[in-house]
Structures are given as C-alpha cells and as structure tokens.
Amino acid sequence: MEAANLALQQLNISGVHQQRIRKYSLLHGRRDASFCNMTPTLYYPDKKSRRVNKSSDMASISCHASTNKEIVNISSNPVHEKVGVLLLNLGGPETLDDVQPFLFNLFADPDIIRLPRLFRFLQKPLAKLISTFRAPKSKEAYASIGGGSPLRKITDEQAQALKTALEDKGLHANVFVAMRYWHPFTEEAIHQIKRDDITKLVILPLYPQFSISTSGSSIRVLQSIFREDGYFTRVAISVIESWYQREGYIRSMADLIEKELSKFSKPEEVMIFFSAHGVPLSYVEDAGDPYRDQMEDCISLIMDELKSRRVMNNHTLAYQSRVGPVQWLKPYTDEVIVELGQKGVQSLLTVPISFVSEHIETLEEIDMEYKHLALESGITNWGRVPALGCTSSFISDLADAVIEAIPSATAISAERSHLNHADKDPLNYILSLFLGSFLGFFLLLSPRAFTLFKNNLL
Ligand SMILES: C=CC1=C(C)c2cc3[nH]c(cc4nc(cc5[nH]c(cc1n2)c(C)c5CCC(=O)O)C(CCC(=O)O)=C4C)c(C)c3C=C
Ligand SMILES: [Fe+2]
Secondary structure (H helix, E strand, O other): OHHHHHHHHHHHHHHHOOOOHHHOOOOOOOOOOOOOOOOOOEEOOOOOOOOOOOOOOOOOOOEEEEEOOOOOOOOOOOOOEEEEEEEEOOOEEEEEOHHHHHHHHOOOOOOOOOOOHHHHHHHHHHHHHHHHHHHHHHHHHHHHHOOOOEEEEEHHHHHHHHHHHHHHOOOOOEEEEEEEEOOOOOHHHHHHHHHHOOOOOEEEEEOEEEEEEEEHHHEEEHHHHHHHHHHHHHHHEEEEEEEOEHHHHHHHHHHHHHHHHOOOOHHOEEEEEEEEEEOOOOHHHHOOHHHHHHHHHHHHHHHHHHHHHHOOOOEEEEEOOOOOOOEEOOEEHHHHHHHHHOOOOEEEEEEEEEOOOOOHHHHHHHHHHHHHHHOOOOOOOEEEEOOOOOOOHHHHHHHHHHHHHHHHEEEEOOOOOOOOOHHOHHHHHHHHHHHHHHHHHHHHHOOHHHHHHHHHHH
C-alpha cells in the first residue's frame, strides 16, 4: 500500500498521466470482481494485477480509474459529436410508500444478495420476503429524516452543476442520471440518451470507490442494455470506474475536514473518524471486490493531504450500515465508537467517506444513532463532516475527470451472445429447480430456519 501511494505521488509530481484503461466485455452472468470480464488484465491501483477470463464474446467499453489531471483539448466538439455524461447512483425512496418497493429492488439485485447460481431463481421471492420484513424499520428511519430520501434532488443538482462546470471548461454535454433502485431508473436515462442522439458517452458513478455492490451493479445493468440495444454500437463509451485518487476530490475532502475541525475548541485533539458504508466480507475476500483496498488508499491520500497542511490529527476507519447475519468488513462503526469512548477519546469528527451526497445513513444513522451512542460512550464533543454535494472544487474536478475520459471512449464492437452454456443446459436447469425448491422449503417453511432468518437477517 505504502509503495503504491509513493508510486502515485511520484506520478503526480512528475505529471505523468496514468490511466488504467480497462476493457469490459459483455459476457453474461459473472458476479465477481471480473463480473464484467475485463480483459485481458485487471489493474488495481495498489494491488498486484489480477488475471481474469478472456472472452471471445467481447463487447468492449473503455473503462478506467480516473487519477491524475491531464490537459485535454476540447475547445470545440465536432459538429456531429453529441457528448453525454451518465451519472450512476443508488436512488432512494421519495415517500414512505416507496420504501418497500425500493427495498425489493435493492434485495432483488444479484450484486446485493449474491445467491449461488443454482438458487438464483429464489432471488425475487427472497427479496419480497426481506423487503417486507425490513420495511417498517426502514420507514421509521426515512420518516425521521422528513419522509423520504434526499438523493434524487441532490443528484439532480449535482448533474446540473456538472453540466455548468463542463460548459465553463468549453465542453457542451448533456448530463443524465441513472439510479439503480429508484427513479429515474437506468432505462429512463437510456431513453433520454437515445432521444438526445448522444454519440459519445462518459459513464461516471457517483461513488468514489468501486464496489461490486454499487458501481459494479449499475455497470452490469448498463452492459446488458448495451448488449441488447443496437443504438449503442454507434456510441463511443468510456467508463470512469473509480475516482477516489483524484487530487481535486482529495483536496475537497481535506477542505471539508479542516473546516469542521476548526469548529472544535481544541482541534488538534480531535480523532478523525472515517465511517464507510460496509460490504459483506466475502465480497472482498472471495469475490475480489477492490472496495476495502480503495477505501484504505483513499483515506491515506486524504491524511497525507491534511499532513501537508500541518493537520496532524489521529484518525481511524470503520464500516457502518451492515445488514443481515453474515460478517461484514470490520471494524464496525458502532463498536469502534464505544471503544474510543472507553479509551478516553473526548472529541470525534465523523467523516462519511463512501458517498458524496447526504442520505439516510448520514442523516439518520450517523447524525442520530451514532451521535447518541458516542455521547453515551463518554465522547463529549461530536462533529460530522457534510457530504460533498455540489461543493464547487469537487464538481470542477468531476468535470475534469469527464474531459480526461473522452479521448479513451471507444465504440462497442459486440457479437451478441446472451446465454452461457450453463444456462442452456437442461440438466443444470432441473438440478437448479430441485435444489432451489429444497432451499425455499427449508427457509420458508421450517419454523426454526424462519425464526433464525427473521432474527438475524432483518
Ligand atoms: C458505497 C456506498 C454503498 C455500498 C457499498 C452499499 C452496499 C450495500 N448496501 C446494502 C443495503 C442497503 N443499503 C441501503 C441504502 C443505501 N446504501 C447506500 C450506499 C451503499 N450501499 C446509500 C447511499 C443508501 C441510501 C439511499 C437513501 O435512500 O438515502 C438500504 C436501505 C436503507 C436501509 O433500510 O437501511 C439497504 C437495505 C447492502 C446489502 C450492501 C452490500 C451488499
Ligand atoms: Fe447500502
């Protein structure tokens, strides 16, 4: 990790533009880090390269981690060129009635509940069950922040701000929003892209770090749309897969932290407490999700930036918002807060780090639940860094990321093959049906399994 950071810093200093171009292939049904079968090699910023499957059935999209700044001449878009930027986000329920169907969409996502292939046909019944049981608790949380998620409004504002920033930098582009689990859904954005006759498309997830469960899931949905829709064979596409290393983002985060620190009576004594949204441990350890590595890298870049400004505070990282009975990334935010209180930490500044808008988990989980826990645990001075939202230095950096991604946009050159052999194999199908029914019976009809499920998963 240190070596990688050093290498990155050296690259920054020498001004070399390091783009990690990844070619995504549109192969059916992978759910691991190579879920979209990047070929031939995956490059993670701070990890050894991981080899992934090569595929002859390849429709490639240029895909990269956005890192350093590069001057790109975009003084005039060619007349025939119509540039679009597609922002990817999670989406959130706008009213309390939306909560259960929103949760259904979330749990029906095979990148959120990763069932073995044989049991995939249980995905929707399971999603229905979990969403129904979880809805009352979630509704309470959404009710406490005004009856719905602010995500759509904030993302629309970010889209508008990005359009203006691009315009100021000389690039005319239409900016679209595609939410994964609520309106405006990806399909709605695709409809607008086609209506506007976009010929070049930059895909920008609004998650700084990549996870299979977030950017990965949205990109997978796009891949299946692109595979089916002939329109996209004519569009040059570039995917910015992650951008947590960008200087503008790191500086913007450091600005916000510095500003909040200055509100404490003894700023130098404050513990900077990064709280990231968790993912199940198996995503990282079994499926190769780069999320934890990217998170750690991101935090060390922010701390380096703060040190360069002579802000020398202690810091720590923990993971919040776990759901269900499996192990998630540790340490857990609630446990760390209690431990810090026990160790005598008096002042805590919480920094939400995996997301760039205010949302249920900042406004309810951090501002209400964790604040209450911290005060109960003996922490007397509490602060929280706001999400970046439309902070102008941040939006300007996103605009630079878009401009830098444009030259690497490439057209999809896909053969269209949809099903892999396993899906076509009748024996496999019958076996899935049999084992799936067995699991369904066990989970839904056995009273003990049901109680365990209810107590642990919800
Ligand atoms: C980087 C951010 C996020 C990761 C990683 C992530 C993974 C993940 N989330 C769930 C389950 C839920 N997430 C929920 C809401 C939610 N999640 C994120 C971000 C990440 N999720 C955001 C921004 C939001 C809030 C949207 C909003 O309405 O403001 C919810 C619903 C809320 C609740 O009931 O708690 C669930 C459930 C899993 C299982 C997962 C990884 C597998
Ligand atoms: Fe989540």
